[in-house]
Amino acid sequence: MRPSLKNKVQFNHKINNMKKNIRFILSLLLIFAAACTSDSESDLIDDGNGDGDNNGGPITYNADIRSVISSACLGCHSSPPRNGAPFALTTYDLVVTRAQNGSLLTAISRQSGSPGAMPPSGRLPQATIDLIEQWIDEGLLEE
Ligand code: HEC
Numbered sequence: 303m304r305p306s307l308k309n310k311v312q313f314n315h316k317i318n319n320m321k322k323n324i325r326f327i328l329s330l331l332l333i334f335a336a337a338c339t340s341d342s343e344s345d346l347i348d349d350g351n352g353d354g355d356n357n358g359g360p361i362t363y364n365a366d367i368r369s370v371i372s373s374a375c376l377g378c379h380s381s382p383p384r385n386g387a388p389f390a391l392t393t394y395d396l397v398v399t400r401a402q403n404g405s406l407l408t409a410i411s412r413q414s415g416s417p418g419a420m421p422p423s424g425r426l427p428q429a430t431i432d433l434i435e436q437w438i439d440e441g442l443l444e445e
Contacts, residue, residue, distance in 0.1 A: 361437040363394050364445045370430055371397055374421050394444050401438050410434065 361367070371379075371391055378384050379391035391397050400406040410431055412419035419425065437443070 360440050360443055361433060362443045362445050363397065363437070366433060367397070367437050368394075370426070370434065374426060374430075377421075398442050401434075401442055407431075407435060407438060 359365075375391050378387035379389065380387075381390040381392045383390050389396070389400070391400065397406070406420075409418055409420035410426055412425075414425040425431075
């Protein structure tokens with residue numbers, strides 16, 4: 303074999319190996335993509351209870367509301383309250399008290415930045431406000 307031809311053969315061999323590698327990586331990516339797609343499809347199945355998940359059943363404090371209060375409110379409405387907050391929202395009973403007297407929904411529905419709007423840093427997503435409103439409408443279930 304002439305040197306130049308030999309080089310060419312070696313070069314083609316390298317290219318073929320690279321192609322194999324690329325095909326291998328692409329099929330891995332496809333497998334991952336397929337796995338992700340099927341996941342997100344099942345996530346999107348809504349049970350129609352308004353909370354955007356597929357747990358089924360009505361909205362409850364334990365399943366749907368506690369985590370919202372915990373991440374958006376307990377920075378101040380802790381026990382004892384901080385940053386000038388007038389009361390704690392650390393238990394089901396405490397949250398229910400404010401839900402029943404109407405102040406909770408009023409406060410989270412106020413326009414971002416207006417006096418008494420909760421949380422003060424900015425309005426919750428509308429879907430979250432709707433979820434809390436629906437929880438109140440459905441009777442403030444705990445679990
Ligand atoms: C950064 C601190 C802070 C966070 C976070 C916060 N609050 Fe408050 N909250 C306050 C303070 C201070 C007051 C009293 C002064 C006022 O009304 O602005 C208050 C008052 C309230 C009131 C009484 C309002 C009224 O008009 O009587 C309610 C109800 C309330 N907060 C609910 C919430 C809820 C629900 C969240 C979470 C979604 C929340 N707060 C998050 C600081 C906070």
